[in-house]
Amino acid sequence: MKRVPIVNRANMSLKKRLWGNKHKPTTEIAIDLNHFEMAGSRLKFGLDPTHKGAVMQEIFEKLRNITNDKTLNPAQKARYLSLEAENMLPYPDLDSETAEALQQRVICDMYEGHAPYKPRYVLPDYSIVLKNGSEYLELSAPETLDEAINTLMIAYHHVPSVTGIPVFIGQLDDLLLPYCEGVSDDDLYRKIKLFWRYLDRVLPDAFMHANIGPTDNRVARTILRVDAELKQIAPNLTFRYDPEISTEQILAIATNNIVECSKPHIANHPIHAKLFDERGYGIVSCYNVLPVAGGASTLTRVNLKEVALRADNIEHFFAEVLPHYMELNFRLTEARVDYLFNKSNFFTSFLIDEGWMDRDRFTVMYGIYAMAEAVNILQEKDGRTGLYGFDDVANEIGYRMSKEMAKIVENRPLENVWRGRAMLHSQAGISIDEGVTPGVRIPYGTEPDPVSHVLALAPHHQYYSSGISEILTVDETIKNNPEAMLQLCKGALESGFREFTANVASNDLVRVTGYMVRLSDIAKFKECKGSRTNTTALASEAADVTGILDRKPRVVGNELSAGYGQ
Amino acid sequence: MNSLLATVNKILTYSVVDGPGNRLVIFLQGCNFNCSTCHNPYTVGVCDHCGDCIPACHVDALAMVDGRVVFDPTACDQCDACLHICPISASPMVQQVSVADILDIARKNRPFLSGITVSGGEATLQLKFVIALFKAVKDDPALNGLTCFVDTNGHLGAQSWERLLTVTDGVMLDIKAFDPATHHALTGQDNAKTLKAAKIVRDAGKLYELRFLAIPGKTDTEREVAKLTDFALSLGSDVRVRLNAFQHHGVRGDALEWPKMTETGVNKIAEHLRKAGISEVITPALYL
Incomplete structure (x- = not known):
């Protein structure tokens, strides 16, 4: 198979700096740039000596920009460095x-x-670690609600994804309900609230997604209550609605939450469920519907x-x-x-x-x-x-x-x-x-x-x-009439929508292409005051804002990023 | 029934401000009040085919045919020049709509709808049509889950109310002012019928909400607010009161010189009502 250069974005900007925008890099150089291989501490090149020095210099400069960036925290730097390293490798054969x-x-x-x-x-399938514990992680099977939540918190750190932060944290009501017997409503509320705070602060990615429903149950209700109260960006949340199983009340609570904080999404459970087997599906990241105990190897797309x-x-x-x-x-x-x-x-x-x-x-x-x-x-x-x-x-x-x-x-x-x-x-x-x-x-x-x-x-x-x-933008007059949100949701699902998602125009928490940002944070950035949550968006419209403010948000949508400096 | 036609200004399949839930709203043309504060004054008059609007139309969507102004919706670019030139606050863009037409729209949008609201203009001016429509909705197995609401100024006699209420689920009734002189100055009509209507509708258990437009210096006075409070309490402390704030959007003429009602002002009235024991007081979600 003929080797053809794949110019990744990192190298694109690198070459732009090297040759400027006026001079397009030659194909030959593009090939060379993709033949870097890391070998111990030495770089081996398929380059001729005159190019070698310049290219090396550019790479070092790029990596230094990352290591010395004042807007990134060390974990974010590590992630960008790893992306740069990976992208110095040749692309899989095409x-x-x-x-x-x-x-x-x-x-x-x-x-x-x-x-x-x-x-x-x-x-x-988190039910496995809850049922069996984990030999590798040296965990015994949890017996109480605290142990179950703790086990999940540990488990999340071992789940790989494109961003390094798990995109699916489980069908939480199914997972936690068995441990709720004898737990008072107040205790459940306080434990879920701590759990939610942990998720937002420790796994700050707007694509991390929790699922609840379709049954009307204590855990789902408590999660909805806490989510509306805290109005955090993470985790993202989907309620799976099935008119045959869900009660009208819990759907109304969920749609009232949308009026309150533009979360959760409402998934059309019967339509999704029939495509999957008994191990089921999860809604993850930005409305991706995938098999549980598996996932998606890759996402490619046609423009x-x-x-x-x-x-x-x-x-x-x-x-x-x-x-x-x-x-x-x-x-x-x-x-x-x-x-x-x-x-x-x-x-x-x-x-x-x-x-x-x-x-x-x-x-x-x-x-x-x-x-x-x-x-x-x-x-x-x-x-x-x-x-x-x-x-x-x-x-x-x-x-x-x-x-x-x-x-x-x-x-x-x-x-x-x-x-x-x-x-x-x-x-x-x-x-x-x-x-x-x-x-x-x-x-x-x-x-x-x-x-x-x-x-x-x-x-x-x-x-x-x-x-x-689709994101339906609804004006804020709906705040006086949340029943309308319920009706819109039912109408959309009955019309064949797989997923109902709405933004209320005046809410602080709003959705940019598919994940949440806090408008008040962006406003604070505009005033250059900074904020605890540092949350803003990486979507194209909001990227300008982050650019002006010259710092990276604490809670981000990592998936949206095409690499360092993009 | 099918020969009955209504003169309709506009039909919306999405509205969250005309009663509970998402509603199909039919704005009927023509009003018996002539409020200086009206936010859709082009619904007040009924076209007398004078033809003044025809030269104002820059896309030739209007023509005189056999002495009547005829409108071509496909040519219209919605510039609204005809509305602005109309000497009687009417619209040449109205449609004649049958009960069956509305039922069709309701069926097509059924999953999204909580109910149907007739508004205006003044909906009760086309009472026969409204009653026929509501009756047809109740008789249709696919539609009888929809609630039928009227948004009205209440200027309707007791007997007519009786007929209307038998097929109506809820009424949103606007009181423009309590002082008769103020009411007359604002609307050109007396308020006796309206106040009576509120009691009739409330007694029938169908008063969904009482609406009151707060206008600085005119209806936000201590005297007006006290009367509103007493009146609401006389209906029952659980009567739902919606306070609307006078804004300039859509308004024509002298009232544009009047100040807009502020959020602070509205909240003061709301507080007064709540302190007096009115349990449900709604204030605007939005100030333009």
Whole structure:
């Protein structure tokens, strides 16, 4: 297979500094830069001597910038250093077409790194460690609620993920209910509150996600109470709603919480549950729906806007261009999965040996985004003006895209993937995305009223088995009428939404592409006062804010970051 | 029933401010009050086909056909120039809508709806239609879970109330002022019928909320607030009172010179009501 350079973002900015923006780096240099190998303390290069010094200098400068950065804490520095090191390795083998598409970012690997040595998302079956304890961690099986919570707190530190912080902390009511007998309501409340405080302060990532429901139970109610009271960014929270199982009261509590703090998400449990087996599913990170005791090895994504730009017209798009780039994205996925499964030795972990997870239960997420832009481009190419989200013809093109992509994913076998097929995903964006709308969403700020919004997007939802989400922005008059939120939620789920998520415009806690930020923190940053939580956003709109303020938030969405300096 | 048509200014399938939950709201055209503080004054008049609006339309969405102003919604770009030029606070963009039309909309949006609210204008001016609509909703197995509400100024006789209340689940009743002179000055009408209506509706157990618009220097006076308090208490301390704050949004004419009602001012009135024993006092979530 021909070796073709993959320019990662780190090297891109490195080269920009080296040659300036006016002089594009040559392909040759790009190849050289990707042949670094760490060997003990010495760097070995595939470079000629004249380049070697300059490149070395640039690398050292980059690493020094990280080690000496005044806005990062040591753990954040360690993480960025490790990313830089990983990305000095050559990329897993790709054919030239795939590599080119990746370089042009028609397809994208979410900057997961050049050597996938851990799955992107891991969803341990925490019931195993609660039931059996852990030999590796020298833990006996917990017997009390305190011991159970403590066991989970320990377990979280051993769960790998793309960010190093667990994206799934479990179906908490199922896990903790067995230990609640004889525990008073007040005790339960105080213990959950401490647990919640620990999660936010020690595992500060807005993508860390807890699940509760569908039953109405003491633990779920207490979690909802504490979550509304503390209004923390972490953990993210999903209530799984099943009209046959959940009570109307607990759904009302959950939707009242949304009015209060824009959390939790409400998942359409029956739709998700039927796709999975008895070990179930978890909603993790930013609305990703994945098998428990497994997860997702990788998330790659197709930029539909870029695909549409390469098509002559709608028919050309569907007949040739879309299937072509989708195939390239499959190859990118395969290369990454191959590395993880066959080279990284990840699956020798005690998590496998002790049964927390299963090698066979890792799916891959097949992401797509920028549908709004793609549809509008295709409309224009066919001489029509109707806009995505508003115009029936435009919306139909969108539905056709979703249907077509689901079919392609369904027909493409993959090795070392749960059930042999990828799972389609409406991807909600990362901080560097510019001029593109997450997933199949309607461009931010132009959305119609929440009911029209739901009705325009509901037909897409059936196709996105590993997750799709729309953020409905509701104005603050709803605070006097929380019943309306309940009704909207029921309407959305009944219309086929897999997930109901809403932001109340005036809330302090609000959602940027899919995770929470605190507006008051951003305001404090603006006044240069700093704040205890240091929480703000890495999404494109908020990145400006963090840039101006020149410091990194304590609680962040690590997944959104494409690397140091991005 | 199907031949009955209402003159409708607007239909919304999403509203969280017109009764409990999310509601389908039908704004009926025409009002028997002429409030200087009205935030949608273009719903007050009923088009007399004078044609003054036709030259104002820059996209030719309006035309005179057989002596009547005809509106083409597909050409309209919603600039609202016709509303601003209308000499009688009417709208040439109204639609004639049947009960069946509204039932269709309600069915399509059913999962999102807690109920239907008729508003206006003054909804009770098209009483026959409102009664027919509510009756049809109650008779429809797919829709009878929806509550039927009226948002009204209450200017309606006792017998009409009786007919309306048999098919209505809740009423939001606006009291513009207690002092008869103030009320007349603000609305052009007396308030006797309105005050009587509040008792009739309350006695029927269907007063969802009493609404009161606080206007600085006019209805936020000690005297008005005292009367509001007494009146609310006479209905029962559990009557829900919603205080609205006069704002400039949508308002035309002299009232734009009046100061806006502040949050502090509204909270003072709310505090007074609560101290007097009114258990549920709602204040605005938003001040524009």
